[in-house]
Amino acid sequence: MVKVTVPATSANLGPGFDTLGVALELRNVIEMEETGILDVVIEVDQQHEALLRPESNMVYQAALRVFDRLGYQPHGLRISEQVAIPVARGMGSSAAAIVGGLVAANALVEQMTGRPGLDREELLRMAVAIEGHPDNVTPAMVGGFTVSCMDEVRGPLHVRFDPPRALRAVVVMPELPITGKKTEKSRGVLPTEVSLKDAVYNLNRTALLVAALAQGRVDLLGVATQDRLHQPYRASLVPGLRAVFEAALDAGAKGVALSGAGPSVIAFVEPGHAEPVARAMEGAFAWAGSDARSLMLGLAAEGARLVTGPSVAPDRAPYWG
């Protein structure tokens, strides 16, 4: 049996559409084992019907890709999931399922065969291919802040760096109805072309954000999380979004952004400032007619992590570190 934990993630961070991401200290736990009985059993600690069906369970679907790639046929499979990451809220729940499924299946094959499986880069390439964009799966796999790039020749590339020590996240989730294909809908409202002025605006902010995070310049995050490529358009899907941003900054947040495709909003705060920022953002959502709940989270330096299972040979760097 293998056990993997995988973190929630927030993508875009404002201006870095499909590029920037960060791992958050909120983890799903996935156990996977061969049962010896030719059947697939999926246990989930929450009643998400879609998660219980093998054909729509992304952990299982991702695991099948690893088995296929390694030419391995498990004799019966039990997958058990503890789902802490809210589903379809913009916190990387699908990325966590994909990365968790890939890492767990890879470790299971290693455990059962005693042979090395796929390396981290290969698992990440597979995760990007399944998810379609790299900005959630990359921090879910490697942790920290990540800058991702899709190159036509080399495929997905990334650079990871540790989060500044004195930074926490407040994620506020409005209770908007969960619709199927949420990310698709949220991408559907985006324009196909933007002005050079808006492109340059985002270029400035994205570069500033990466440099500011790398050097711990949290004073720059207010400007560096501004965006003109996706948030202004997605505001139509999240009532009160602008007011929530203003409330967060007024209450002391250092920066604020729509989390991934939304509807959650992530604010970056210094230690000790999370509570008032959370209350202010919840209040702004309430003013706009939505109940909202908050999570106050650390930023996760570690991505997907194998908790038990095959011992990693000392001369092989573990791929989850």
Ligand code: HSE
């Ligand atoms: N970069 C993606 C988007 C993240 O904004 O659509 C959501 O999965």
